Amino acid sequence: MAVPFLSFAPQHNPIRDEVLAALARVYDSQWFVLGENVRAFEAAYSTFSGARYCIGVANGLDALHLSLLALGVGPGDEVIVPSNTYIATWLAVSYVGATVVPVEPDPASYNLDPRRIEAAITERTRAIMPVHLYGQACEMRPIMEIARRHNLLVIEDNAQAQGATSHGGLTGSFGHANGTSFYPGKNLGALGDAGAITTNDEEIARKIQTLRNYGSQRKYYNEVIGYNSRLDEMQAAALSVKLQYLPEWTRQRQQIARWYNEKLQGVGDIQIPVVAEGSTHVYHLYVVRTAHRDALQQHLGKAGIGTLIHYPVPPHLQQAYATSGYLVGSFPIAEELANTCLSLPMWPGMTPEQVTTVADEIGAYFN
Numbered sequence: 001m002a003v004p005f006l007s008f009a010p011q012h013n014p015i016r017d018e019v020l021a022a023l024a025r026v027y028d029s030q031w032f033v034l035g036e037n038v039r040a041f042e043a044a045y046s047t048f049s050g051a052r053y054c055i056g057v058a059n060g061l062d063a064l065h066l067s068l069l070a071l072g073v074g075p076g077d078e079v080i081v082p083s084n085t086y087i088a089t090w091l092a093v094s095y096v097g098a099t100v101v102p103v104e105p106d107p108a109s110y111n112l113d114p115r116r117i118e119a120a121i122t123e124r125t126r127a128i129m130p131v132h133l134y135g136q137a138c139e140m141r142p143i144m145e146i147a148r149r150h151n152l153l154v155i156e157d158n159a160q161a162q163g164a165t166s167h168g169g170l171t172g173s174f175g176h177a178n179g180t181s182f183y184p185g186k187n188l189g190a191l192g193d194a195g196a197i198t199t200n201d202e203e204i205a206r207k208i209q210t211l212r213n214y215g216s217q218r219k220y221y222n223e224v225i226g227y228n229s230r231l232d233e234m235q236a237a238a239l240s241v242k243l244q245y246l247p248e249w250t251r252q253r254q255q256i257a258r259w260y261n262e263k264l265q266g267v268g269d270i271q272i273p274v275v276a277e278g279s280t281h282v283y284h285l286y287v288v289r290t291a292h293r294d295a296l297q298q299h300l301g302k303a304g305i306g307t308l309i310h311y312p313v314p315p316h317l318q319q320a321y322a323t324s325g326y327l328v329g330s331f332p333i334a335e336e337l338a339n340t341c342l343s344l345p346m347w348p349g350m351t352p353e354q355v356t357t358v359a360d361e362i363g364a365y366f367n
């Protein structure tokens, strides 16, 4: 039995009529940008995230970029980022002219290690950007405590962990401004590109509303040099429908992870995901590690099982950051992860038989 890396079918087929009806209402309303669907989705998503305000934008990268801009992070500032994140976290910092200061992750949870942050703080440090990687919430208590002690801003990158919690608090509710992504494959996915910022600060919310829409609150009056990064009505309408199902989809992801954990425990040198104390994991990705990663991926591919690597090259070794002067060996934990991680098939609606097929094929490789 072939198992694809990702299938939308079990998520999308049962709600097809509901989503298409919502899209038809937008079509008939003849109002396509910044209207009642965006307002309704922003209200629903701020409630879901436990944050007072939500501002819909065009994508997750813009959400991070506009967050940094609204908080006044810019040239001369240093921003602490994980060494093992998706490149978007770093790009947002580079866009505002600030400098990325990578910090290595906890090798067990793969999330930014609070115990390593203080050594990276200088008099230029302005902000910390924790990334809730693969769907696991970072240890936000110590991170917020360090930020308070050093008077730093916190911008959560919550693209992968909608609905995860750290000591009971929801991701996207801790930082001064937090970005998330509704790229189709994310836990809450749009039917194209979309993203949002969550914040508890009214003034920051207003700044971001202005920045996303040409620096304007009142049509044709421009307060600042803004951007065009709006969430559109079609995407907002689809997202409002899908958001209702997200808690159930998250439960399914967590069940699938438990099945994988049971079946992969002790198989070869496979390391299953470790969840830090006080954190929950919403399994945007189910990532294992093995020294035999490339050969195992080939073996699974031949058996029709789709896998991916998140991510094969850490940001500091990307050509885009060649001028930063980092070399192989600069961030050994991130490099080790890049060389050993493998993301297995994971999507809501995946069956126990499909999980068994993947696990058995991994077992077959090690035998």
Ligand SMILES: *Cc1c(COP(=O)(O)O)cnc(C)c1O
Binding pocket: 059, 060, 061, 062, 085, 086, 088, 089, 131, 157, 159, 160, 180, 181, 182, 183, 193, 194, 195
């Ligand atoms: C997907 C993702 C983003 C960017 O989101 P887009 O909507 O693709 O721009 C940022 N950070 C992380 C960790 C992501 O996974």
